[in-house]
Amino acid sequence: MTFTDLTIDQDMVDALASRGIIEPFPIQTQTIPLALSGQDIIGQAKTGTGKTFGFGLPLVQRLGLDPEPGVQALVVVPTRELAVQVSEDLELATSNRSTSVVAIYGGKAYEGQVAQLKAGAQIVVGTPGRLLDLAGQRLLSLKDVRVMVLDEADKMLDLGFLPDVEKLFAQTSPTRHTMLFSATMPGPVVALARRFMNKPIHIRANDPDEGLTQANIRHVVYRAHSLDKDEVIARILQAEGRGKTVVFTRTKRAASKLVDELTDRGFKAAAVHGDMSQEARERSMASFKAGKKDVLIATDVAARGIDVDDVTHVINHTVPEDEKAYLHRVGRTGRAGKTGIAVTFVDWDDLHKWALINRALEMGVPKPVETYSSSPHLFSDLDIPSDAKGRIKKTPAAPHVERPAKEQTTDAGGSTPGTSDRPKRNRRRRTHSSAATAGEPSATEGASRPEGSGTHDGNGPGRRRRSRQRRPAGGSATPPPAA
Structure with a gap:
């Protein structure tokens, strides 16, 4: 059997074929004909068996080739990752028609999601919290929703989303077409279905001989x-x-x-x-x-x-x-x-x-x-090679760098420079008896500097150098005699 045999429009059949999706899974063959007729459905199948296209293809087809702008279909999912996944699958199904899909979930800026809504997106896939947030701000209207889907309904219960889901149902028309899909079907999910669905048909696409776990x-x-x-x-x-x-x-x-x-x-x-x-x-x-x-x-x-x-x-x-x-x-x-x-x-x-x-x-x-x-x-x-170790990449050791010894040379002044290229500073202490030219000893040690001849570089007339009087050890400096 092919999707064409299930009366799916050719443009969607071609879109699926472009990804190598040719034959439908059991959950799809059982749900698609009923969903196309508008029958409320509770679909139960194990994960990875094609539930998304089981409700997604009929949903897209019932909206038509060129639907009017505005939200007409709502798919509620429990997690952000699932919202992204479902929206990508629906975008594939609508790739050859004008229908627009928008994913609404937390952790992302509002602006982009609101812009897509204002642009006229017809299908919304979202998590309950962000959907109610936008609806509370009057940025999302659900009054025209014709088809509503609850995906992974059992997880909604585990995460405590049941009150939020009830609020979303209350904002939609009671005449909507409702589908509920899940891998497991606990009692609260069945109770939810009875409250918000109209005579739903419960479809189990499981092999009775398979057991609770997947045989493959x-x-x-x-x-x-x-x-x-x-x-x-x-x-x-x-x-x-x-x-x-x-x-x-x-x-x-x-x-x-x-x-x-x-x-x-x-x-x-x-x-x-x-x-x-x-x-x-x-x-x-x-x-x-x-x-x-x-x-x-x-x-x-x-x-x-x-x-x-x-x-x-x-x-x-x-x-x-x-x-x-x-x-x-x-x-x-x-x-x-x-x-x-x-x-x-x-x-x-x-x-x-x-x-x-x-x-x-x-x-x-x-x-x-x-x-x-x-x-x-x-x-x-597990078919592991016998020589397998716990590491496939060795941790690189820090490379050892040999530093060549620098040649020791003696300059003209007899000093030996170190490894630095900077010239060695003259550490000679200046005293009152030093010569006017910096770095040159005076002719007579202890001779006084001529008045008015000292500058910082020792060249030419300049400012008078303040005389400092050495403080005796353990005592205070003797004040200079009065002029």
Whole structure:
């Protein structure tokens, strides 16, 4: 089946084909026909299975080839990275028509986003906080929204966005077409759907024989020591066939420290975490997608926005908080039908947390094997060359510079100059009996200077030199006799 078989307009079919997207995924084949008819949908599928085009293509097509200026479609996402990713996919879909897409999220200046809204953008992709901010300033109107999509709805609940989402729904028309997509469907999400959707159809695009984890991802779990993890990761990054790799850390500080460590070891690493500015986060993501960096260290805040098809490895530096976080982390690999490897490190203190995840996902690894950077099974499990070390670039030593000894010469005056090229200063102390010419001894030591003949350089008449009377040791100077 092709997108043409799903009655998608030819201009969008051509746009997708330009990126090598020809055949739709199961979630797309099931949702697109219903969404084109205006049916409210709850779409459930694992990450990396094409949910964005599942709602994006019908959304764009229902607006028409040349829609009127003004916001007519709203896509709400939980994170900034996901806002960028979804807006890029929708820009691809609209590349052959006049429809305009704008991404609205925090961490960026208002001016550019407001300018795009005023220019008549028809599709808005944004995070709840910035959307409500602009709506509160009357810079964004949602009264004409015809299609509203909630993407990654379960993450909205995790981040506490439910009240904001309800406010956004309240600002739109009750006759809107609503679609809700998520990888997991907890009870509060279902309750939200019942409140704001009109007889939605729940579509699950999962293989019932597949289990809770994706079949095309191989899961490897090790009990590792925290002081040895960097060394283990460095060896994994040298595995045969290793492509782009995402390493998830629990804290922002750990992410920053790890990117410095891997960079020092010679790997092309970048970081994405909450302490970075939005511009820096976007630069890191762009360099990772472009292949300039092939290792991305991230906290969970970026997990939903890493939509890169050629990620071969995901490494959990620490155990995720629960099974949902685990699924979303490892879902960064094995995307678009490709295979992937997920490696998880379990600290001794986190064995109980791993036991809960293992039981919930039915992974069958209750006691991870103890593993170190020198363990033979590490190399065999992950196809790591036996001679791989923890560093691919030697730290350059400070170059030793031989300083040639300077030739010692004696000048005409008998003095030996040092290494400096400056002439040696005359340290002769001036006294009242010195000659009028500086540096020349007087003919008679102790002779008095002729009155009116002294100047600073000893040449010609000039100012009278003040006579200084030496202060006797331990006493005060004797005042000069009265004239």
